[in-house]
Every structure is written in C-alpha cells, then in structure tokens.
Amino acid sequence: MAVPHRYTVYLKNPGAHLIEVSLTVDKPDLTGQLFSMPAWIPGSYMIRDFSRHVVSIRAESDGAEIELHKTDKSTWLAAPCDAPVTVTAEIYAYDLSVRGAHFDTTHAYFNGVCLFLRVEGQQQSECEVELLPPPDPVGIDWRVASSMRSRHEEKYAFGIYYADDYDELIDHPFEIGHLMIGEFEVGGIPHAIAINGQSRVDMGRICSDLAQVCNTHTRLLGKPADLDRYLFLLMVHGKGYGGLEHRWSSSLVCSRKDLPHRGEEGVSDDYRSFLGLCSHEYFHLWNVKRMKPSAFTPYDLRDESYTGLLWVFEGITSYYDDLALVRSGLISTESYLELLGKTITRVIRGRGRFRQNVEESSFDAWTKFYKQESNASNAIVSYYAKGSLIALALDLTLRVQSDNAISLDNVMQECWRRFGETGEGMPEGGLESVASEISGLDLFDFFERYVRGTGDLSLSPLLNDAGIQYHLRQSQGRRDTGGKQGRKSKTPITWLGAELVTRGDREVFKVVHADSPAEIAGLAAGDFAVALDNLQLTAGNIDNRLREYHSGDRVTLTVFRRDELIRFSVTLTTPPADTCYLTEKTDCSESEEKQKRSWLGPEASLKQA
C-alpha cells in the first residue's frame, strides 16, 4: 500500500506569526520532485499567490540538505534523489480572513492552500497531517475544530488528521484556540459550530435554528452520499461579515452583535443576516462544492479558471439562502419580502447592470468583481445580486407557466442529479437546457434577455401572480437601503448622485453615479468634501442639507482634489425612484394565495420532481 504524504504543522512562533510546515514524500520523482502552492482558493475568484507568504524553505533527503530550486513564483524543484524527501517551509500567517491563515497568541486559523505544498504528479495520494500545538503556555486549553477526519479518538484535539488526496486536503480549514462548540444533528448526520472570539451567545438557540435551515436545504436536494459530518467555523469580531464554503464545513466571520444572547427573543436584522450567511454557505455544499461548473472539474489552482456560470453558483445560492429562512419558518413572509426588496434595490441602483451581463460578470470575476474600483457600480453587475433575481424570476416564471407543476426547486433537483451526483460538472448553458427540458417551455428569450443580455427583470407582474405587490419610491437618504415603505412625512431629498464616506475627520466622495448631477458637474471619487454653498459638508449632514433645496436648484460644492481647492457648480435634481419594497396583497385571489404558499410556505421544498 502506498505511504501517504506526511505533513507536520507546527504552530511555531505566535509572536512572529510563523507556522512551520514540513512534508515528507516517500517516493519522489527520480528526475527531481516538483512542489507547488495554489495561486487561488476555490470559492474566492482572485489570484492570491499564497506562495508569497513562504518566508523560508529547504529540502533534505537521507539526513542531508539537497538543492531546492525555485522555478516560478509558486513552484520548487528538488534535486533528484532515490530516498524520501522532506521539504520544510516557514509560513507567515497574519491574514485574518476566511481565505487566509492567521496565527497569534489568541488563536490559529488556516486554509490548506496557505500551508500545504502540492506534490506534482502525486496529487491523488493520501495525505496525513500531524498537527502540533504551539509552545507553552500559549496553547494551553486550545481546542481544534476542523472537518478533516482524524486518526485519534479524542474530539477537537491536536494529533493526526488525514485526507484522501490533495484536493480534499485543502478543503478543510482549521480553527484552533479557546473555542465554544455546539453540536446538533441533521437527518442523523452530526453537525457542529465552533466559535472563536468573545461572545455571550445563546448556543442552544443557534444550534436549533441552524438545524432548521440545514434541514430545509437537505429536504430540497437530498443528502449527498459522502456527507457524514458538517462543521461551521465562526470567527466573531467587533465588526465583520463573510464566509467561504467547503465540502464538509464553512468558514464564517460575523460581528458580535449579529449573534443572539441568552434570553433574547425574535430574529433581529443582524441575526437574520447571520442566519442568511450560514444558509448560503450550507447550500454551497451542493451548489459549487459538489456540483461545480465543468471548468472547475477538476480545479486548476495555478491560473484563473474561466466560467460564465458563477451567477448560477452564487446567484442561485443567494436566492435560496434567504428563501430557506422563510420556508423553515425562522422568519416571516414580511421579513423575507424586506430582504428581497433590499436586493432589488441594490441591483436597480447600479447603472453597471446595463453595461455588463451576469455571464460576463462571472467570466471577469477575477479582474472586475474581485477588484472593484470606484467606478464599479457604473461598470459591472453583481452575479450574486442580479443572479439571485434571475433565480427568483425564473422560479416564478416556471411556476406561473406550468400552473405550479414545475419550479426552480425541480430544476435544481435535476441539475444536482445530472451534474452533481455524477461528479460531471455543469457545462456552460447547463442550467438553461435542464430548465427548458423539464418544464417543456421555450426559455430562450428569458436567458437571452436576462442572462446573456442586460435587460431589467420584469418582477412586478411575476410577484403579483404570487400575491405580492412591487413598489418603487425615491431614496430617503444614505442609510436607506430599501425593503421598507419608508417614512411618508419625510421632506423629499434632492439628488446629487454621489456617495460620501467618513475617513478620519474628512468626508470623501466614494462613488459618483453615472449620468448624475455630480458627474455632470465634474466631481470625482476621491474628492474631499469641504462645503455646500459655503457651509461645511459632512457625510452625517449631507441628507439634511440636500433637503433644504428643490430640484433644479444650482449649488456650489467645494472640494479638495489632491491638495487643490476647487469649486463645482451642481444642478440638483429629483432622486430617481430606485428604492424597492414589497407588500403582501390584502385581496389575494385563490390562485395567488396558492402560488404564494407553494413558493414560500413550509411545504414548498418538500415537493419532489
């Protein structure tokens, strides 16, 4: 039997944030063994060149040092030898994000892509990881949370872990420290959440709420054959939000205020967004971790991998994340409609939606969505937000046109059967062909207009058929993100067409919207705002100041551009009606009521194709 590649991870120096990783290969390539590190991490579509954190690296064989020649930014070639080779690297771990590695005196967190060298030509071999604690007293009482299988009995402990191959090795992040751990079951499968960071969270409540969300998704797509455990890894900070999906786990960051404390009742807006995040990453265990675009089957982690399908994998996941909250009964229909109204608002406020379609947005994620500049909202569309609205429109279209016989649920079930369970991957255009085939509908125009084109989705009539009324109104100020009716009595604001943020003690133009009064006048992102009609302007007072004027008024805006004081003459206008909110119709017909129930009701995801 082949000997596994043996990795040792030593949490060596928390003060210097250095992790020492060694790898022993028993049968290296006799012509010289090549080792490499990934340039990107699955789920986050940007070249990150993890090799740049390698501080030192050396190789030895048979007790003597051998030559290790660097052949490109991420690859090393060891001199030929016929005995086992050990490569040892010191890695700087001080990137506190779900995509990186971070090690200090309070905890260690890492993704395999940051630490583990790949043995070129032998990436199918089994891998073993010996995880060693940091020197005393730092690691006293530290526990280890990872979905990687262990060879030792004790749970949440340092020791020996293993993975079937390199691909799996890098799919199990580790969180190590003073962890709070809660456990629950979903369909008989053990699940857990491990929290790092101070928090007075109600663990019992989180576990029971997460179980409901996970159940809802499992009812929809069925338990994957290889899902025998699942772990949510959560870092709690003062301020933060984000996640990254894996096959048996997910890494999450949230703000302390997002979590419910003991005795707290109801679902706050912050907790709702935390549950939405967990729901999102859990849905990914099907949609993108097991069912992937063909372009990722297998992943090529050296260079960018291009696909026009990220809107399917992120957009449809974004649609089902909040939908599962209402279907599982954790939030009300009203609360769900508020979330939907916010997403619609986000999409229709971006003029970039007319310049880029979601296929292009997916394809160019590497250089555009992940590298957003100040012009982003004018030039690109989010494959998450618009993708989720396409999912909504497709779902409602299928329901209406098939008289409720077919929905997006059925399309996803069939895609999962065809492209997920088989491991084949979804070809470009795969969702469209499955949706057309199982519904028997001609969906060419739909995909041509909304996926390959930049058309605005016609949501109002579709929602109306499900008993939901679609409303648009003007924004009431910079904190108005839509979803709610807004205060009727508010004096209307005039429109400048720019977003300001506070940086230190200065107010800075962050975004200047296309074709807005600010753009026409010549204001630009990066300008420091000084005064509006000679009175000081701050991000905090801009809304009230703009309420003092009427549409058509000409004002003088004074800014610093670099170090030059410049005055701009701006003609204010009426704000566009770009803020959406949705309400339930009070006089629903029977068919509208039925449609709404089968879409949002608890029985919705029980219906199988």
Ligand SMILES: [Zn+2]
């Ligand atoms: Zn996602």
